[in-house]
Amino acid sequence: MTATGIGAAVRRKEDFRFITGKGQYTDDITRPGETHAHFLRSPHARARIKSIDVEAAKAMPGVVAVLTGADLAEDKVGGLICGWMIHSKDGSPMKMAPHPAIANGTANYVGDPVAVVVAETLDLAEDAAEKIVVDYEVLPAVADPAKAQHKDVPQIHEVAPHNTIYQWHLGDHKATAEAIRQAKHVTKLHIVNNRLVPNAMEPRAAIGEYDAGNESFTLWNTTQNPHVARLVIAAFVGMAPEHKLRVIAPDVGGGFGSKIFIYPEEVVCLWAAKRAGRPVKWVADRSEAFIADAHGRDHVTNAEMAFDADGKITALKVKTIANIGAYMSTFSSSVPTYLYGTLLSGQYDIPHIYCEVDAVYTNTVPVDAYRGAGRPEATFVVERLVEVGARELGIDPAELRRKNFIRKFPHQTPVIMAYDAGDYEASLKRALELADYKGLAKRKRESERNGKLRGFGFSTYIEACGIAPSQAVGSLGAGVGLWESAEVRVNPTGSVEVLTGSHSHGQGHETTFAQLVSERLGIPIGNISIVHGDTDKVQFGMGTYGSRSGAVGMSAIVKALDKVEAKAKKVASHLLEAAENDIVFKDGKFTVAGTDKSAAWGDVALHAYIAHKFTGAQLEPGLKEGAFYDPTNFTFPAGCHLCEVEIDPETGNVTIANWVAVDDFGVVINPMIVEGQVHGGIAQGVGQALLEGVVYNADGQLVSGSFMDYTMPRADNLPTFTVGTTVTKCPGNPLGMKGCGEAGAIAAPAAVMNAITDAIGSENIAMPATPAAVWAAIAKHHKAHEAA
Amino acid sequence: MPAVKLIVNGKPVSADVDPRTLLVQFLRENLRLTGTHVGCDTSQCGACVVHVNGKAVKSCTMLVLTADGADVRTIESLATGEKLHPMQEAFRENHGLQCGFCTPGMIMTAVDIVRRKGNDLDEKTIREELEGNLCRCTGYHNIVKAIAAGAKAMAT
Numbered sequence A: 001m002t003a004t005g006i007g008a009a010v011r012r013k014e015d016f017r018f019i020t021g022k023g024q025y026t027d028d029i030t031r032p033g034e035t036h037a038h039f040l041r042s043p044h045a046r047a048r049i050k051s052i053d054v055e056a057a058k059a060m061p062g063v064v065a066v067l068t069g070a071d072l073a074e075d076k077v078g079g080l081i082c083g084w085m086i087h088s089k090d091g092s093p094m095k096m097a098p099h100p101a102i103a104n105g106t107a108n109y110v111g112d113p114v115a116v117v118v119a120e121t122l123d124l125a126e127d128a129a130e131k132i133v134v135d136y137e138v139l140p141a142v143a144d145p146a147k148a149q150h151k152d153v154p155q156i157h158e159v160a161p162h163n164t165i166y167q168w169h170l171g172d173h174k175a176t177a178e179a180i181r182q183a184k185h186v187t188k189l190h191i192v193n194n195r196l197v198p199n200a201m202e203p204r205a206a207i208g209e210y211d212a213g214n215e216s217f218t219l220w221n222t223t224q225n226p227h228v229a230r231l232v233i234a235a236f237v238g239m240a241p242e243h244k245l246r247v248i249a250p251d252v253g254g255g256f257g258s259k260i261f262i263y264p265e266e267v268v269c270l271w272a273a274k275r276a277g278r279p280v281k282w283v284a285d286r287s288e289a290f291i292a293d294a295h296g297r298d299h300v301t302n303a304e305m306a307f308d309a310d311g312k313i314t315a316l317k318v319k320t321i322a323n324i325g326a327y328m329s330t331f332s333s334s335v336p337t338y339l340y341g342t343l344l345s346g347q348y349d350i351p352h353i354y355c356e357v358d359a360v361y362t363n364t365v366p367v368d369a370y371r372g373a374g375r376p377e378a379t380f381v382v383e384r385l386v387e388v389g390a391r392e393l394g395i396d397p398a399e400l401r402r403k404n405f406i407r408k409f410p411h412q413t414p415v416i417m418a419y420d421a422g423d424y425e426a427s428l429k430r431a432l433e434l435a436d437y438k439g440l441a442k443r444k445r446e447s448e449r450n451g452k453l454r455g456f457g458f459s460t461y462i463e464a465c466g467i468a469p470s471q472a473v474g475s476l477g478a479g480v481g482l483w484e485s486a487e488v489r490v491n492p493t494g495s496v497e498v499l500t501g502s503h504s505h506g507q508g509h510e511t512t513f514a515q516l517v518s519e520r521l522g523i524p525i526g527n528i529s530i531v532h533g534d535t536d537k538v539q540f541g542m543g544t545y546g547s548r549s550g551a552v553g554m555s556a557i558v559k560a561l562d563k564v565e566a567k568a569k570k571v572a573s574h575l576l577e578a579a580e581n582d583i584v585f586k587d588g589k590f591t592v593a594g595t596d597k598s599a600a601w602g603d604v605a606l607h608a609y610i611a612h613k614f615t616g617a618q619l620e621p622g623l624k625e626g627a628f629y630d631p632t633n634f635t636f637p638a639g640c641h642l643c644e645v646e647i648d649p650e651t652g653n654v655t656i657a658n659w660v661a662v663d664d665f666g667v668v669i670n671p672m673i674v675e676g677q678v679h680g681g682i683a684q685g686v687g688q689a690l691l692e693g694v695v696y697n698a699d700g701q702l703v704s705g706s707f708m709d710y711t712m713p714r715a716d717n718l719p720t721f722t723v724g725t726t727v728t729k730c731p732g733n734p735l736g737m738k739g740c741g742e743a744g745a746i747a748a749p750a751a752v753m754n755a756i757t758d759a760i761g762s763e764n765i766a767m768p769a770t771p772a773a774v775w776a777a778i779a780k781h782h783k784a785h786e787a788a
Numbered sequence B: 001m002p003a004v005k006l007i008v009n010g011k012p013v014s015a016d017v018d019p020r021t022l023l024v025q026f027l028r029e030n031l032r033l034t035g036t037h038v039g040c041d042t043s044q045c046g047a048c049v050v051h052v053n054g055k056a057v058k059s060c061t062m063l064v065l066t067a068d069g070a071d072v073r074t075i076e077s078l079a080t081g082e083k084l085h086p087m088q089e090a091f092r093e094n095h096g097l098q099c100g101f102c103t104p105g106m107i108m109t110a111v112d113i114v115r116r117k118g119n120d121l122d123e124k125t126i127r128e129e130l131e132g133n134l135c136r137c138t139g140y141h142n143i144v145k146a147i148a149a150g151a152k153a154m155a156t
Helices: A015-019 A069-074 A122-129 A173-181 A226-235 A264-276 A286-292 A375-393 A397-404 A424-434 A437-449 A470-475 A509-521 A549-575 A601-610 A671-691 A743-760 A771-787 B023-030 B086-093 B103-117 B123-132 B141-154
Strands: A035-041 A047-053 A063-068 A113-119 A133-138 A164-171 A185-193 A205-211 A216-221 A245-248 A280-283 A299-307 A313-325 A352-361 A453-462 A484-490 A496-500 A528-531 A583-586 A589-592 A598-600 A624-629 A638-648 A653-664 A722-726 B003-008 B011-016 B049-052 B055-058 B071-073
Touching: A015 B086, A015 B103, A035 A122, A035 A264, A035 A286, A047 A113, A063 A069, A063 A122, A063 A264, A113 A122, A113 A264, A164 A173, A173 A299, A173 A313, A173 A352, A185 A375, A205 A264, A216 A226, A216 A264, A226 A245, A226 A264, A264 A280, A299 A375, A313 A375, A375 A397, A375 A453, A375 A743, A397 A424, A397 A453, A424 A453, A424 A638, A424 A653, A424 A722, A437 A453, A437 A638, A453 A743, A484 A549, A496 A509, A496 A549, A509 A528, A509 A549, A549 A583, A549 A589, A549 A601, A549 A624, A589 A601, A598 A601, A638 A743, A653 A671, A653 A743, A653 A771, A671 A722, A671 A743, A671 B141, A743 A771, B023 B049, B049 B103, B055 B103, B086 B103, B086 B141, B103 B123, B103 B141, B123 B141
Parallel strands: A035 A280, A216 A245, A313 A352, A496 A528, A653 A722, B003 B071
Antiparallel strands: A035 A113, A047 A133, A063 A113, A164 A352, A185 A299, A205 A216, A205 A280, A299 A313, A453 A638, A484 A496, A484 A624, A583 A589, A589 A598, A638 A653, B003 B011, B049 B055, B049 B071
């Protein structure tokens, strides 16, 4: 390992601009003649728009345009789509309702855009929006996914009777039911995976610009995937042909999935820019983000886990209702199906699994992928069942896990996924050591003496990421492939630019990708630029989410580097007047094998471009190679998170006393960055378990509408984390990487809730386990035991 | 439109402003100092922290007119040319940032914590003092490390 190569904790190259305030986020960019857009949004969860009067608004000072859904429809702008087809058990396709970028006729959730004002300043746009008169006929709404399919509940979209989008299933129904019937013990749980708002610190923003001379558009957007945005806006929304639309994702301040999707606002900014003849900028307020960004999670599940007399799991049956919200967002259909049901085996050898998922419409903000996307939900179900099962069976939770771990690889689960390699026992063992599990009993007694309750929670998770083999996901309904692209451009002076289809919005690609290139080519890391985020510069790429930039993005770079090395050797062979097969490339030097004849990287690069040592017939000049890498399988990071809590029964306050994570991410490029990813993921998982939760009232009003009511994790809610790794190389890609971005968020909620239920001795508590909820659970538990 | 006069990063500035203009808007839009960020609308997140007359203030919660006559310092004032402030250096050295959006506010708050609490900061103090600064990326672990290290470095 070199100081700047694979495995080194290289300090980040991108940090300079961020720590000095020189970052260029979308709102930092100003276009000449820029106007500002403000959306008028429905204050009702469901309402017919009888009329919209914009005349008074148009007359307000500084107003450039006031546009409605009718204007959008008249201009034949296409609607937004969900790009992943899911079929129901009966073979019928999912019921995808039309989704115009501005509501036309009916508003279906609080936040649904009903008009947009474009003005000289944001203040003037907001002033004018207050003058728009909308005549709403308020209609009954449904917000609760558990109620959405009931008979007496309003049908939100014509295409979806009983508000049911699909009824999907996976696994063997009969075999699973039979195994449960014959089981020695069945653990049953009702689980709610609470709805969350991703809340990246940078609010979403878009600037749309139209060049009338070239009949082309430019969009600056807070997107995790500029090319995908371009494709959808061109091919489905129909704003412009692909080659006439440039999408630029500058510095983006966090995404966590919420910035994958193609939203109404960027479509409207482009459309309004053409109509107004001036650039149009929109930036979300934070409370606007609560009703405009896709939410996450929101599952209601009933699950049963069957055990035999030895504590071996014999079957798992899961029925989930997944809330999709008012419209199907870009990837929404895939999250509760192929990113969820397929992980229900967890780390365990479970012979029979059956999973049913009903996806439903409600009059709430659309729901889509949020860090973990389906895998936190699956892990929570499995790890809670194992925890409760252990308690019910009287078996130590570590022991019960050991009894059931998969030990032989590759392992084909009953739910599509075939795990390639892993050692779950190793992570558990290491984690238990680091967490001083042996000393737990003593610490519990100590807490008790101090009038506190201490609990210990396990989460031995596995997830599928490195998303994904294109043919496989295509056969499961994906409308796109999930390969990744890279182009390595060597310059005549020997510096290198890597154009990657991945996108960094916090992950540090400018550093980690450069580490790979530095080690491979033997050149200083300062001589390497990583270019991303601009569809005019970078070839088509699928973007960053699903922990794929290492496993898929970097694999594409490796392939391109292979080609660069091969071509460079050809150039070197001419330069050194030797046979190509005799050229050895090592540590940035080309040597003729068995001699001391050599050429430095810089010389070879220059000669590739001056082309003096070979003819055009012998070799093409230049040194630039591209590659597209399609993964052969998902990757399967796995590990063990252990959470120790201390609870004050007087207040219900939960303090995390210790957190140990031992994760297997395969080969690690930069351990500092990997730890940072785990820290951030754990924090979001702890947020879900203890603090966060979207609250809607029965009428579909969003009650938790800002940071005042939605509790974000703060520094004093969290401990320092002990983070370690074990390494089983991923056999599926050239670098052996599995990916690490989501693991913390996937593992954490179960670890926290298992610790709390261990402490209070009751399963009767839901996320978020706020002090009030914990206090009530303790009180209820005491009462039940007094009565007994 | 009323006039406002203040000193920003050592330079006198004056302008006529809409009285509704927040200090953060003035900095970002009038002066094009976009290092200070807006992350929320309820004064919770701290991405907008600057120093006004030597104290940390959330610039989203202050009208620019109330900063009339004040000495305002933003993130852009910390480094001198290529030479970083020790707190900035500590954030880089300790991986105290990922997406960078909360970072200017974090660093400005951190410098103010040192002013008030000294150079020897323990973990508990730092975590409590960060109540007004949200980060969604880092889980705070490395931010706490960075601030402790930066505080020590500021003593020399």
